[in-house]
Amino acid sequence: MASLPGVQAVAAPAAVPSPKSESSAAAPSKTTTTMPCTATSTSGAFYDLRHDIVLPPVEGGKKPKAGVQVTDYTARGHDYGANFTLNLCAAVVKPVKNVEGLDRDLWANVSAYYERNGDIFSLGQESSVLVSRGRELVLQYTGGSPCPDLSEGNGDKATKDFDEVNRRGDDNDEPMFSTQASKVRRKSATFAFLCDRDPLETTAHISFVGTPDECAYFFKVRSPHACAGVEPHKPGSVGPGGVFAIILGVALLVYMIGGVVYNRTVAHARGWRQLPNHTLWLGIWSFVRDFVIILTSMCTRFLPQRQGYRTLSTSPNGRNRDDENRLIDQLDEEWED
Known part of the structure; x- marks a missing residue:
């Protein structure tokens, strides 16, 4: 697979949506969010999935915090014939190389992929934009590997056409993508989150639902953090x-x-x-x-x-002062007599 510096510059608008395009895509749902991997629905329900993000191992051999996952999620493909490696709202922790149909600069941003016959296919680039559609919480990855051309009966035809255009542009010093290449569809992944109130579960569980055309992949995520809550108090605002x-x-x-x-x-x-x-x-x-x-x-x-007062009522020699007073009065009477 050829990889040239000019590929991404021309293909970026079609292959990898920018943060601005992701925000515009989430606008119709009227969902507001101020932090990555969080969302607030129109009814005021607040969702915070930052605790489900897989983080890289802590440097220095230190143990990670309790409840923090340091290994990528995996989902069994069952009848699909391949298993999936994923992360939520971030790129996968384990580095991937030689991703089909992606420039080298985008390998580090792959958030979901699967491997088949030694080839790695991306399901989308990193995204932390959560969308609340009614009672459903959705996360989408786009800009993955080229989708197969099923009409030709060859699952790798789209990727081969993609590489062929790259080589042709390299040899003739022409723009990397022609009209044909710009129309190549790319794999994407959609995650639907379900609230899991099991007190024994602390991490998310991802299940593969299916794909109708090997281009759009659907997953179901059960997580205790997908339950609606109250937005935390922001510093500087009145609680x-x-x-x-x-x-x-x-x-x-x-x-x-x-x-x-x-x-x-x-x-x-x-x-x-x-x-x-x-x-x-x-x-x-x-x-x-x-x-x-x-x-x-x-x-x-x-x-x-x-x-x-107790000390005053007692004489220094230990006798009671009343007794001393009576003795003095008796002596006075005898003296008068």
Whole structure:
């Protein structure tokens, strides 16, 4: 398969959609998203599949975080005759080479592929644009290997025509793609996500559904992260708690200002009596003050007792001071006699 620098420059619009084209494709669903591999439906349901992305192994031999998958997903083809290697919202972790019908620069962006008879066929380039169509959550890869020409009964004819045009452009120094080559369809993959509420499942499971023409491939993904949730709080924005606090603060402010104006103008109150329901607030203050006093007195019982009065009531030699006083009085009476 020939590979020349000028191939991708001309073929990019037809083969690999740009992020702008992906965004425009998702526009009809009216789905908004601010982070890769996330989506918010029109009903407000938030989907976050970033936990299902396969990440490369951690450098330095460190163990990955719990729940993080470091090996690509695999899906059995069953009667198709080949198994599939995939990743979600990212390129496959295991590098692929010699991908049919793709320029060398695009090999690192392959997100799904299968191998048959020693040849590797791509099902699409990396994409992190999730689309919510009603109650369905969909992810699509496009720009894979050329689709086979089934009308000729030869599954490799499209790829051979693709390579033939490359060689012809190389020999004649002409544009790499003619009208025929620009019309070559490319393989794509569509993933439909299903919510899996099994508490024992922490990772996604991908199953191959089928392909009607060996050009468009359909997969089903069961994942606990495909369940609708609430969009997390964004830094710098007001969360639900902040909104409640603002509403409560405004209500209290209106209550205080309105009560003061009413008591001052209508009831002709002055001083603390201008406050709305000042008797209620005064009772609350009295209750709080009495409670603090009771609580303080209870806490003082647990403090070590001082020996003040007890020491004064006892003489230094250990005798009781009352006994000493009675003895002194007795001596005074005898002296008077």
